[in-house]
Amino acid sequence: MAHCFSQLTDSRAEVFGGETPRVGMAGTGEGKKEEADYKRLHSFPLIRHTDMPEEMRVETMELCVTACEKFATNNESAAKMIKESMDKKFGSSWHVVIGEGFGFEVTHEVKNLLYMFFGGSLAVCVWKCS
Amino acid sequence: MPVPNNVAASMRKGSTVQKGTLPVAKSTKAASKKKDEEEGVDTGDGLDEWSGKALIKPPEQLELTEAELKEETTRILTANNPHAPQNIVRYSFKERSYKPTSVVDQMAVHFVLEGSLLHQDSDEARRLRAKEGLPEETPTVDTGTEPDEEKPETPATPIEDGGEEAGEEDRPDSVASKTDRKEPKVSNQFNFSERASQTLNNPLRERSCQTEPPPRSNFSDTVNQWEIYDAYVEELQQQEKNKEKQKAVASKNDNDKSKKKMVLMETQNDDISKVGKASKIFERMVNQNTFDDIAQDFKYFEDASDEFRDQEGTLLPLWKFQYDKAKRLSVTALCWNKKYQDLFAVGMGSYDFSKQGRGMLVYYSLKNSAFPEFIYPTDSGVLCLDIHQQHSYLVAVGFYDGCVAVYNLKEEGLEPLYKSTAKTGKHTDPVWQVRWQNDDMDNNHNFYSVSSDGRVVSWTLVKNELVFTDIIRLSLNGAVSDGPEGAEQPGIACGTSFDFHKQIDYLFLVGTEEGKIHKCSKTYSSQFLETYDAHSMAVDAVKWNHFHPKVFISCSSDWTVKIWDHAINTPMFTFDLKAAVGDVAWSPYSSTVFAAVTTDGTVHVFDLNINKYEPICHQQVVAKKKIKLTHIEFNPIYPILIVGDDRGYVSSLKLSPNLRKKPKCKKGQEQPKGSEVEIAKMEKLLSLLREPEQSTV
Structure with a gap:
């Protein structure tokens, strides 16, 4: 606190x-x-924290941007889309949180975490943990 | 099954009645023999049990008549061994002589078989049975043996078979042993294993325990709107800062990039290039230290003995320049750099037409005699070169293969900036001389070349190509050249040297292989202004005087050096140097001084002002008599000259005071006139002119 x-x-x-x-x-x-x-000015995706390799990071980031733009009003759908795509591309099991304000504490597999801001008001956290 | 039983039976029979076996065999043999004979007599009878079979006779079998066949041949078996030697002698020590041994072993063993059979009624068998304690076996055996020899045997064995494994039955010895002691096969009780189960079974493993779980870590954060805002603001500020930085650096970067690339290239080529400059300075320091005495001589030494020598002077050898990779080549051209007076270019090639090969263009500095400043290896031998007057980094080179090329010292790499090709009008024969001209109307650099193919060509450096213009074609017949069409092959004269007038731009001289010198103009391509019958052999060099506009000098392999007034057809002076003259050069400090080199390794320095008939210095400067001097050049500032020889060495020589000061002293006497340099020269030349006039008239 x-x-x-x-x-x-x-x-x-x-x-x-x-x-x-x-x-x-x-x-x-x-x-x-x-x-x-x-x-x-603040519409661009801003990566706050990630340990992904370059290629994966770019791909994930683009996916997040696409999902958030597609479901601008429905975070749940966006998260679902991201999760499903990530599961397909990089294997299960991915977890996605999208929101304007939240706190979290997660365990993730190393090199499989992306935490970014987008659109000036959204935070997206994507990680893998199976 | 029955076969082994029969065998077993017969074997047992054999064991029981050993003596009987031989007669039985004999009787059967005899019987078969008889039958054979019968068959031989009447094969067609069909009474015989074997008659059904066709007789197969070996092809080489003897054909016998019936009488012969019927004849009985008796063979008697004796106890004498036919192979046993009869005449064995042994040395008897007792009698001290060789004695024949009377006892010779006559026994021959044909077959030995250890029997393991026992008669069941014998004592031994009984003892064994008692020992083993097998009472149940005895009755079966007893019943088998007593009534008949063979018949009960057959039922007896199947009983045994039932108890035993089939595999054991095949072996005759085991059968034999069985018939004796009818005991069940006892397996090894300690490490017995079935044959089928002798392979190794891999131990089972659980796969799941072979992998490690992927590494994991924890991550936590809190997001809300102001955090997001802050992050974006910070990022934007960062970006702006970066932009400013980039702008500041960008301009620098652009400049640096090319440099960096160059540096990269260099570093890739050679790691030493990083310390290239430092090492160069160091090399010079070391050389300065090593050759300190030479440097001191160069700067300060004046030969004191000159004062007592009246007019004659000497040459003091200073540095000697050589480069290992150019050792086999001879010096074919020398040229001082006009801007940096310590720097000169050396062309390396060969004058021997049968030993043509690679060439080399090297630059030496007086400050470093140990190693060239620049090295440009070439495919063809270099024959001539010239350094541009204003742009001293440009050097024009003529090759033995007829190419001309321009090297730029500022450029990296070993390739020339420009090179003429067969397409762009390259000479078809060796290029003997090149000479830079003043820039043309468009400010393009241009130079001239002369070659054995009889052409004098002007080359212009346009952007990225070398444009050629034929200035004149030399011809043998008369003074007239008919341009391209009229140039018949035999009529071509081979140019070997040329020189341009110092003041009159269009005027130039061409020396030819035939010994003639033509005075030409750049504007008349078809006509010579004048032709001098100068030499009886090829003209090696022709050079205008630096001061006097009318005078030029020529030298030739016919041992002579001649000085001319271009207005007069006959030479003003002729000097015979008693050896082929390789090169001649006017001194830059006096109009009357010139130097020549001959193939006997001698440098001749003349001052017409002092002695019109003899050289004032005549000095051999090579180590061996064999070495030929090929070229000579005066330094434009310092009182030294460089001479090149056919072994690739370049020597620098300092002119003693007599060779340069005396004329100045004389000038000093005429100082009122000589105060103004140009006038002084003119005066000297006038006096010179007067002399030739006298001599000619």
């Missing part, structure tokens, strides 16, 4: 620090535009 708190304060500080110059530069009246900007 304490750890969580400290992170929170940290991030806030950063958010704050990141925003001030922009406000100063662009003026206060363009909040909407900024938001659109933010969405546009």
Whole structure:
């Protein structure tokens, strides 16, 4: 809990620090535009943590992006699609979590974990453990 | 089954009545013999039991008459062994002489069989039976033996068979033993195993225990919106930073890339190239140290004895340049670099037309006499070269195979920048001289070449090719050349040397193999301006004076060096050097000084100002008399000259004060006029001109 708190304060500080110059530069009246900007800028997939080999990582990442775009409103379907494709491609048993906010503690087989953000608000965690 | 039984029976019979066997055999033999004879007599009777069978006679069987057949041949068996020797002698020590031995062993053993059979009624058999304790066997055996010899035997054996294994029955000895002691086969009780079960059975293993579980690890994190936001912001900042960095580096990178590639290439080629520069500096330092005395001589030594020698001077040998890989080649061309006065190019090849092969273009520096600065191996022998006046990194080379090429010292690699090919008008015979010209109207570099095929060709370096223009075709008959059509094969004159006038751009001289020198113009391709009947052998070199616009010098293998005024048809001076003259060179510091090398290994230095008839220096500079000097060149600045020989050596020689200062002293006497250099030269030349006029008139 304490750890969580400290992170929170940290991030806030950063958010704050990141925003001030922009406000100063662009003026206060363009909040909407900024938001659109933010969405546009933050739409790319961002890998937070992975131990996959290069080829596998790229493939998995693309799969996640495809699934999240295809089922933009249904995380469950997206997760199902990812899981099934991964099972087919790399053997069972894969587990997928998609959501906007969650905590997790998982055991995974080494070199079979991908944890990424996508679209500015989604987190995807894919791992294998049979 | 019955067969072994019969055998067993007969065997037993044999054992019981041993003596009876022989007579039985004999009787059967006799019977068969009789039957044979009967068959021989009347085969067609059919009474015999064997008559049904056709007799097969061996082909080589003797044909006997009936009388012969009927004749009885008796054979008597005796107790004498026919193979036993009759005359054995033994040495008797008692009587001290050889004695025939009377007792000779006459026995011959044909067959021995140890019998293991016993008579069942014998004492031994009884003893054995008692010992083994097999009472039940005896009655069967007894019943079998008593009533008849053979008949009860057959039922007896099947009973045994039933108890035994079939495999055991086949062996006759086992049968024999069985008939004696009828005991059941007892298997080995300790390590008996059935024959069928003797293979090794692999122990069973469980497969599941052979693999290790894949390694696992734990991972945990918390996600929420601000975490995601933070991550994205951080990433974007990172990206921007990278972009800035890349921009800053990009410009550098572009420059560096080519360099890096070069470095990479070099490193791939040779690891030493990393320390190439350092090692080069080091090599020079070492050489400077080693040849310190020579360097001191080069810079400061002035031969003091010259003052007492009046006019004559000497040559002081300085560095000697050689390269191991070019040892077999002879020096065919020398040229100083105009920009770096310590650097000169050496062309290596061969003048012996029967020993043509590879060649080499090497650059030496006075600062490092141990190893060339640049080395360019060539497929064909180099015959001539010229370094560009302004762009000293460009060197034009003429080859024995008729090619001309341009090397660029700045470029990496050993290949020439340009090379003429058969398509692009290469000479068909050896190229004897090349000479750079001033850049043309389009600022393209260009040079001229002369070859034995009689062509003088201008080569222009256009972007990536060598464009040629025929300037003149030399011909033998008269002074006129009829261009391409009129050039008959025998009419072609072979150019061996040429030189361009220092001031008049279009004017040039061509020396030929026939000994003639033609004065030509670049503008008239069909006509010679003048032809001088110069030599009786090939003209080895022809050179305009550096100062006087009218004077040129020529040398030839006919032992002579001649100095000409181009306006006059006859030579001004003629010097006989008593050996074929390889090369001649005007000095760059005085219009009256020139040097020549001859094939006897001697350098001759003349100063017409001092002595019009004799050389002021005449010095042999080779170690062996055999070695021929081929070329000579003055350094444009320093008072040294380099001479090349046919063993691939290049020697540098310092001119003693008399060879260069005296004329200056004389100039000093005429200093009012000589203060201005050009005028001083003109003065000298005027005086020179006056002299030839006197001599000719």
